[in-house]
Amino acid sequence: MYCNYCGKVIQDDANLCSYCGKRVGAVTARKRLVRPRTNRKIAGVCAGLAEYFDLDVTLVRVLWLVITIFSAIVFGILAYVVAWIVMPEEPEYLPAPQGQQVTNS
Numbered sequence: 001m002y003c004n005y006c007g008k009v010i011q012d013d014a015n016l017c018s019y020c021g022k023r024v025g026a027v028t029a030r031k032r033l034v035r036p037r038t039n040r041k042i043a044g045v046c047a048g049l050a051e052y053f054d055l056d057v058t059l060v061r062v063l064w065l066v067i068t069i070f071s072a073i074v075f076g077i078l079a080y081v082v083a084w085i086v087m088p089e090e091p092e093y094l095p096a097p098q099g100q101q102v103t104n105s
Contacts, residue, residue, distance in 0.1 A: 023054070034090045043084040 003010050003017040003024055010017050010024065017024055033052045035044035046064055050057040068076025 033087055035087045036090045045080055045083045045087060048087055
């Protein structure tokens, strides 16, 4: 298989190109902006934004911190709290129950 962006040969089951780092294959970003249940520090707002825009979560957290500091702290904290309230939490996926084996006695 070839990468559509850089043209290099990559593995057939690859999700990311090892040369340019772009997504290839059928893996797509989330359709909805949600707060994930994993990879959170406080409420998952930055992790949700990073997943939605397909960015590194550390970059989003640093940008949020810089915006918070340069906006006299009030805007960044208020925006975070509003995003916390407005963004829905990712649905909880429970494993399917295992069937119990019936033994004949």
